[in-house]
Amino acid sequence: MIETIAEQLVNGLTLGAIYALIALGYTMVYGILLMINFAHSEIFMTGAFVGCGVLVLSSFLPPSISLLLAFTLAPFICGVLAIAIERFAYRPLRRASRLAPLISAIGVSIVLQNAFFLWKDDFLPVPTFLPAGSVQTIIIFCSLLMMIGLWLFVNHTRLGQAIRACSQDREAAGLMGINVNMIIALTFFIGAVLGAAAGVLYSLNYGSIKYNMGFVPGMKAFTAAVLGGIGNVPGAMLGGLILGISEALGAAFLPEAEWKDVFAFGVLILVLILRPSGLLGERTAEKV
Amino acid sequence: MKKLLLIAAAFGLLIGCKAKSDSIKIAVALPLTGDIASLGQGLKRAVTMRIEEANAEGVALARSYVPLPGKIELVNFDDRSDPKEAVSVANRIVSDPNVVAVIGHFNSGCSIPASRVYAQAGLPMISPASSNPELTNQQLSPQWTGPKSIFRANTTDNVQGAYGADFVFKDLQAKRVAIIHDKTSYGQGVAEEFKKKFEANGGVVTAFEGLQTGDRDFRPLVTRIKGTNPRAIYFGGMFSEGGILIRQIRDLGFNGYFVTCEANYDPIFIETAGQAAEGAFVTFLGSPPELQPAAQEFIKRYKARYPNEVVKSYDHYGYAAASFLVEAIRWEGRDRQKIIDFLHKTSFDSVLGKTQFDEKGDTLNKTITLFRVANGEFKPHKK
Numbered sequence: 001m002i003e004t005i006a007e008q009l010v011n012g013l014t015l016g017a018i019y020a021l022i023a024l025g026y027t028m029v030y031g032i033l034l035m036i037n038f039a040h041s042e043i044f045m046t047g048a049f050v051g052c053g054v055l056v057l058s059s060f061l062p063p064s065i066s067l068l069l070a071f072t073l074a075p076f077i078c079g080v081l082a083i084a085i086e087r088f089a090y091r092p093l094r095r096a097s098r099l100a101p102l103i104s105a106i107g108v109s110i111v112l113q114n115a116f117f118l119w120k121d122d123f124l125p126v127p128t129f130l131p132a133g134s135v136q137t138i139i140i141f142c143s144l145l146m147m148i149g150l151w152l153f154v155n156h157t158r159l160g161q162a163i164r165a166c167s168q169d170r171e172a173a174g175l176m177g178i179n180v181n182m183i184i185a186l187t188f189f190i191g192a193v194l195g196a197a198a199g200v201l202y203s204l205n206y207g208s209i210k211y212n213m214g215f216v217p218g219m220k221a222f223t224a225a226v227l228g229g230i231g232n233v234p235g236a237m238l239g240g241l242i243l244g245i246s247e248a249l250g251a252a253f254l255p256e257a258e259w260k261d262v263f264a265f266g267v268l269i270l271v272l273i274l275r276p277s278g279l280l281g282e283r284t285a286e287k288v
Numbered sequence: 289m290k291k292l293l294l295i296a297a298a299f300g301l302l303i304g305c306k307a308k309s310d311s312i313k314i315a316v317a318l319p320l321t322g323d324i325a326s327l328g329q330g331l332k333r334a335v336t337m338r339i340e341e342a343n344a345e346g347v348a349l350a351r352s353y354v355p356l357p358g359k360i361e362l363v364n365f366d367d368r369s370d371p372k373e374a375v376s377v378a379n380r381i382v383s384d385p386n387v388v389a390v391i392g393h394f395n396s397g398c399s400i401p402a403s404r405v406y407a408q409a410g411l412p413m414i415s416p417a418s419s420n421p422e423l424t425n426q427q428l429s430p431q432w433t434g435p436k437s438i439f440r441a442n443t444t445d446n447v448q449g450a451y452g453a454d455f456v457f458k459d460l461q462a463k464r465v466a467i468i469h470d471k472t473s474y475g476q477g478v479a480e481e482f483k484k485k486f487e488a489n490g491g492v493v494t495a496f497e498g499l500q501t502g503d504r505d506f507r508p509l510v511t512r513i514k515g516t517n518p519r520a521i522y523f524g525g526m527f528s529e530g531g532i533l534i535r536q537i538r539d540l541g542f543n544g545y546f547v548t549c550e551a552n553y554d555p556i557f558i559e560t561a562g563q564a565a566e567g568a569f570v571t572f573l574g575s576p577p578e579l580q581p582a583a584q585e586f587i588k589r590y591k592a593r594y595p596n597e598v599v600k601s602y603d604h605y606g607y608a609a610a611s612f613l614v615e616a617i618r619w620e621g622r623d624r625q626k627i628i629d630f631l632h633k634t635s636f637d638s639v640l641g642k643t644q645f646d647e648k649g650d651t652l653n654k655t656i657t658l659f660r661v662a663n664g665e666f667k668p669h670k671k
Contacts, residue, residue, distance in 0.1 A: 004511060004512075004514075004515050007511045007540070008508055008511050008512075011505075011507040011508050011511060012508070014507075015505055015507075117321065117325075121321075121325045121326055121329065122325070122326040122556055123528070123531070123556045123559065123560050125559040125560055125562065128562055128563075133539070202504075206504045206505070206532055206535075207531075207532065207535050207560055207561070207562055208531065208532060208556075208559070208560035210323075212322075212323070212502075213504065215502070216502055216503060216504065217504075247508065248507075248508040250508075251508030251509055251511075251512055252508060252511065252512055256497060256498070257497045257498075257499075257508065257509040257512050257513075258471065258497060258498040258499065258500065258509075260508060260509075261500070
């Protein structure tokens with residue numbers, strides 16, 4: 001019994017770590033632009049595809065180097081892609097009504113999904129060379145490392161300070177001499193780097209990728225961001241972990257395992273009733 | 289005034305178009321996008337090929353007195369494996385009076401609700417893959433008011449589920465089994481048929497659990513099921529979940545048997561599962577094209593027509609369904625009811641071998657083939 005619970009906790013932690021990484025992308029963009037970047041789940045998918053492509057192309061190299069390549073190239077390419085998306089799909093709409101960039105984001109998401117669909121309409125296997133048990137450990141370890149890195153970056157560097165300033169008040173930050181456009185692009189870049197890294201980890205964990213793979217984790221990560229308080233960086237991490245673990249425990253103890261999502265979303269509803277702005281969210285009336 | 293005239297002219301043009309067209313259409317309703325789009329696309333290719341061949345031969349009429357256009361037109365619809373979408377597609381199909389028959393749908397969950405729409409319109413439908421018995425059984429219910437217009441080229445899950453249950457209980461000697469299904473009409477249907485037969489044999493079902501299609505993480509579910517100590521796990525669902533499921537089952541250290549149904553007979557199942565697929569058992573409805581002697585010529589032509597594609601495991605069913613309809617149209621013309629009667633009374637020779645439909649439209653050919661995965665391939669397995 002104890003063993004089962006421990007195994008379930010590891011399952012939940014792995015899942016939660018991935019949710020948390022994706023949730024960071026949602027939450028950072030929301031923090032600055034008050035916009036839900038629905039294309040983020042497709043960045044995650046693109047990251048998985050690029051990572052898988054790198055693994056296949058570099059299969060002649062030793063596994064550790066080829067993994068390292070995948071973990072640097074996929075986030076970098078996706079980061080650049082996210083900057084391009086921001087520049088061409090969101091920036092022109094920044095002064096439009098709040099719904100306009102949202103719709104634009106959904107459009108970008110559909111375009112990206114269909115681009116990959118045209119290229120490959122089925123599952124693609126991911127080369128495996130990691131022993132089965134080690135993948136979960138690697139995922140938990142890598143995500144924690146990245147989250148700590150992000151936390152340090154946001155709180156202890158000048159650029160991080162600029163990001164925080166922009167999320168407090170974009171116009172005032174601009175008046176203080178911060179290049180707001182650059183900071184927004186940087187936020188998209190960082191969010192995409194984390195999302196793409198999550199995509200690579202995810203594909204290693206499940207062994208296959210597909211053009212529509214981003215949808216479910218994207219939804220869950222968005223939920224995690226709301227659970228933790230959208231706009232709040234530690235909140236996204238906490239929300240992801242709580243969601244992952246409650247899913248695993250729900251599957252373990254409810255009368256039917258298929259109720260795990262009911263349990264996870266039940267937790268969300270409960271939290272939102274008690275704390276409408278999420279676990280760590282600030283009580284600001286306008287960020288509804 | 290000028291404007292009015294223009295509008296009137298435009299309307300006239302529209303009406304003119306409508307009155308002129310008297311083509312014969314076959315509607316194809318399949319999942320062309322979504323999780324199992326590759327199977328839908330394969331079937332669509334097979335059907336298209338058969339109709340192209342028929343048009344090249346010329347649809348000469350042997351008996352019909354009604355003059356017919358020499359060509360059959362295909363109209364393709366995408367149901368995205370979604371029952372709601374399937375019904376809306378069905379409504380669009382029945383609104384076109386030139387459609388004489390439907391090939392589709394793929395998923396039982398789509399076929400069953402859509403079949404009611406077709407039956408209301410008296411439109412014959414041949415499913416090339418749906419295997420839930422309910423699809424044709426519903427026609428026997430006293431509430432059924434339409435004609436018996438539903439047919440399917442493949443055999444059904446009560447045959448397949450029972451075969452799997454006997455195999456696990458008698459041949460593998462596994463008396464405790466955990467069952468996982470994907471909550472669709474197909475997956476849950478076949479899992480329930482398995483359960484019924486397995487319990488009738490005297491076996492113990494330690495767990496009967498559903499998973500969410502489209503999900504990728506089944507570890508919490510597998511950990512839970514492992515705790516009930518089964519000797520074998522049976523999965524009712526599609527390869528899109530099956531491959532990932534067996535991988536996670538083996539990752540979590542379950543060493544018992546894994547047995548599943550024909551929707552996992554797809555190379556993608558092995559590719560996504562990798563090493564974990566080894567030793568998995570898969571039952572298949574009928575015989576897959578490569579093992580069907582009557583389908584060898586079909587495979588050759590398919591490869592010539594689509595050099596960049598592989599033959600998917602249901603493609604010969606689609607090709608056969610199209611053959612039945614071409615045959616029916618040749619004899620009976622465009623009359624929907626006559627096509628239905630023709631399908632009921634005729635014995636067909638096709639890439640499936642012999643096909644004869646019983647009174648509710650199920651094929652009398654009830655072969656099941658058993659496979660075992662070995663060295664990354666499906667190998668026919670003798671019990």
